[in-house]
Amino acid sequence: MTPNPLVPDLARAAAAAAHAQDPDCPCAETRTLADRADGTVVRHGAAVAKAHAPDAGSAALAVRLETAARLPEVLLPPLPGSPTSLGDRPVTCWPYGTPVDPQDPDSAPWEAAGTLLARLHRRPPLPGTPTMRGPEKAARAVDRLRSALAGHPCRAAGPVLRAWRTLPAWARAETPAPGGAPALCHGDFHLGQLVRHPAPHGPWRLIDVDDLGTGVPAWDLARPAAWFACGLLSPEEWDRFLAAYRAAGGPAVGAHGDPWATLDVPARALTVQTAATAVAKAVRADRTLDEVEMSLIDACVRMASVPAELTRETAK
The missing domain is CATH 3.90.1200.10 (Aminoglycoside phosphotransferase (APH), C-terminal lobe)
Known part of the structure; x- marks a missing residue:
């Protein structure tokens, strides 16, 4: 499989977001959590960076991010500075959360x-x-x-x-x-x-x-x-x-x-x-x-x- 060229840039974005949250970030291994046409997600420490699909729409994405920021008791809120972009892909950063265990x-x-x-x-x-x-x-x-x-x-x-x-x-x-x-x-x-x-x-x-x-x-x-x-x-x-x-x-x-x-x-x-x-x-x-x-x-x-x-x- 051809490596996704977005991953290195997303790794740097996730690392910057993690260090902004915690200057003492332990800097564990950066991992790609998802890599699909509609979204690539990379984790570094306590933060993840996501490249959204090109058709996400800047105005629509902005309202969706604001909704998440206003409803932190329901939706995981984005980290400050979102969104940015990589070419035609909007990029957002989020706190890392523990997912449901598919093995349990x-x-x-x-x-x-x-x-x-x-x-x-x-x-x-x-x-x-x-x-x-x-x-x-x-x-x-x-x-x-x-x-x-x-x-x-x-x-x-x-x-x-x-x-x-x-x-x-x-x-x-x-x-x-x-x-x-x-x-x-x-x-x-x-x-x-x-x-x-x-x-x-x-x-x-x-x-x-x-x-x-x-x-x-x-x-x-x-x-x-x-x-x-x-x-x-x-x-x-x-x-x-x-x-x-x-x-x-x-x-x-x-x-x-x-x-x-x-x-x-x-x-x-x-x-x-x-x-x-x-x-x-x-x-x-x-x-x-x-x-x-x-x-x-x-x-x-x-x-x-x-x-x-x-x-x-x-x-x-």
């Missing part, structure tokens, strides 16, 4: 996640807050799948594309979301978006504001809901997450009763997004799908078989 799923902080999302959804958006990019990301995942299939047909892709076509237009990012006043949403919630700060035992905070904006708050509950519906999240874990969200006054679902009238469409959209990403990666790697990925395909088959449930154009 039983310790996943579902209650903290539900509470933080409820607090976020209840806060009024700042003037100029952009639209939450969740549906746009789902549409991009489907576009990437279609591109990967060019000259490389894959039978598993059929159910994914059929399920996508059953979704209402707003969930495919083709029209604005319906309903009342939009809420402040994270836009891409999953367990990887939680860290403890101060590391390693501080309170949990949400990270990654790239997709934060106004929209349908049920979207932020959709990935855990989809995992639950696909059998990838236990009923006990789902109940912990949903109960914490409701106890904190989250507006996406009612305080009592069946939440699925609200969660159904977003959960289906996130299932398609995840399945599309999995199939595209499998096609490019010329490999078969694993058991977890096949469970997503099976869910898409079921979704495509009940399109009547997916024609509602309202979100409660």
Whole structure:
């Protein structure tokens, strides 16, 4: 793999941010935590530097950073001096936080996640807050799948594309979301978006504001809901997450009763997004799908078989 030319500059930015916080920084080894087209993250000591995607948009990113700075009890706040830039890539610096341990799923902080999302959804958006990019990301995942299939047909892709076509237009990012006043949403919630700060035992905070904006708050509950519906999240874990969200006054679902009238469409959209990403990666790697990925395909088959449930154009 060709080394990312951004990494040395990000390492220097992270080191400068770490030393600004602590002149006695122990200067442990600099590490690349993520290296994707939509974001490269490098850590040095107590700070990380992130190169955002070129399409992040300076005005939108500025509002998202200000939101994080104003909600430190919910979102990890950026460090002073953000953003800067490297070529066409905006760069921000953040405190390092301890992530969820992927090797210890039983310790996943579902209650903290539900509470933080409820607090976020209840806060009024700042003037100029952009639209939450969740549906746009789902549409991009489907576009990437279609591109990967060019000259490389894959039978598993059929159910994914059929399920996508059953979704209402707003969930495919083709029209604005319906309903009342939009809420402040994270836009891409999953367990990887939680860290403890101060590391390693501080309170949990949400990270990654790239997709934060106004929209349908049920979207932020959709990935855990989809995992639950696909059998990838236990009923006990789902109940912990949903109960914490409701106890904190989250507006996406009612305080009592069946939440699925609200969660159904977003959960289906996130299932398609995840399945599309999995199939595209499998096609490019010329490999078969694993058991977890096949469970997503099976869910898409079921979704495509009940399109009547997916024609509602309202979100409660």
